[in-house]
Amino acid sequence: MEAVSRTVLEGHIARVIERMKDMRGSIHETAPIGIISMDNWEWPQGVGLFALYRYYRETGEQEILHYLTGWFDSKLDGGIPAKNVNTMCPMLTLSYLAEETGRADYMQLCREWLEYALHDMPRTEEGGLQHEVTGSPNTGQLWDDTLYMTVLFVARMGIVLKEEACIQESIRQFLVHLKYLTDPVTGLFFHGWTFEGGHHFARALWARGNSWYTAGLVDYLEMVELPSGVSSFLLSSLARQVRKLTELQAPEGAWHTLLDDSSSYLETSATAAFTYGMLKAVRQGLLPEDCRKPAMAALHYVLGQIDEEGVVQGVSYGTGMGATLDDYREIPVCPMPYGQSMALLLLVEAMKHV
Known part of the structure; x- marks a missing residue:
């Protein structure tokens, strides 16, 4: 396989960033809040902002920092949506920006949303965070998306505020979600579980849902210092997931949107997230070196x-729970x-492997 040069990666990074800032819809949106344009405040924009911030921390490019603070300032001036x-x-x-800039208004908002997550966000049985979203309470439901969308923030605030209770809550959420979403046969994760009826909906081994764990766990472990028993458990779940992923990887280097269904289309966002998590875990010694080869094949695909x-x-467009x-x-x-x-996360990580 042909090696990837730093010049190629740098060129792709610059273009990907410019297009992210200027995302425009190409289809009729079905989500209650527009999730394509970066002008909105929702989870896709949140994922995009995090990648931009990580790039800023790697490069120190002030233009990116200005974009990020400008994005939040415009939203704070214009009003932000309800919490979920x-x-x-x-x-x-x-x-991160609250620490970076020292702005009290940023930190106050973080504290306000943390209080909601810890004390007011709806819960399922066993204290899991119910996957309430804009337009739907999803009563009694656990989704694998929640770990990336909310739990990383709770853990991060535990570090910022030196609040051990936040770290412990993040641990509980990871354990409860893995308890109910792990497929014991494959080690992959079902998209969701409902306590109302006790089932996994379509039993979908959905690629992007799985990739929230692969990409999110390596960043979670970088944020917090966990008890060794907890980190060992989470890493063993990652290792088993990745072993199965390597079995299911398509010849093109990507993964199908339903991981165990080769008739479903190849999906790039999940492939990029899987590859980011795998490469970062290999670099940090959390996964064995033999995971590098399938990850590099996936990098070429992306x-x-x-x-x-x-x-x-x-x-793929935003994906609700499928029946x-x-x-x-x-x-x-x-x-x-x-x-x-x-x-972007993948490309920046790949720079450390060439």
């Missing part, structure tokens, strides 16, 4: 999905902020 699992996602980046204008192609597997197969494909952001 998905609208919590931008707060992860704001927690590079091939970035067009000349920096748009990441092959990304049937066809619900996942039929999700439309269009450029999305999280496609851009997961590609």
